[in-house]
Amino acid sequence: MPGHALLELETFLPYRLSVLSNTLSQAIAKVYEKRFDLSVTEWRAMAVLGYCANLSAREVAERTAMDKVAVSRAVARLLAKGHIERGTARHDKRQSVLRLSEEGWKIYDQVAPLALEHEQRLLAHLNEEERQWLARILDTLWQAELVESKR
Template identity: 65%
Template structure:
């Protein structure tokens, strides 16, 4: 039985709502590669994103990783704990200051990164191949415009 619609309760048409569509697309794209590295390396999506950030920006704190990824601090903290425990991330102190830890990929972390990164790049190439050169240029320009200003 259809729900009666009232003018003061117009439903949000999610299929046309940009944040929802971007979220669905992001999840689908990310999950496409995540299935493989989860199976091969017992690595969660959050853990991989943390590793990718640390590969690009060595010596960050957990807070800085969370800021760069816009991920929940608790999720980043859990991912880091698991990565440190598995030996994929090293945790040190910043100039001997025990209040601030710095993080970096270990040798084992780099080995995983160096296998997963090419898989991620290949998936990106497959996805972008669906667009012509002009569409790819426009997509990058649009993403740059929509990127939060305070995002590092």
């Protein structure tokens, strides 16, 4: 259209990355949603807590780049289901921290290998050099975005 900037979504990097990310997430989500009644947000919170325990809900939101409200709701559901537990931080007894419960670990130990298998099937479409380039490109874009977001 004359006089308007044309945003071609098919070639617009943020759009393409978002669509790819959503597509990849939904592929594995079908498994854990059906088997464990977990939403994508709930699984991402569990995955972060499986990697790094004793985080606040705010830290979970930061590590996943998810909306704080969505994480707060997911945390509430995970607490209600008994998949995570709330404790207090060692350095500040006023701060609450989260960790996987025994039940949460049972689920994590089933879903994490499925997610890793899915990743390996996807990466099998790339040769070793392409995998290394992909990692470098993603790291470079991540760092660039961190710099841009501080401006």
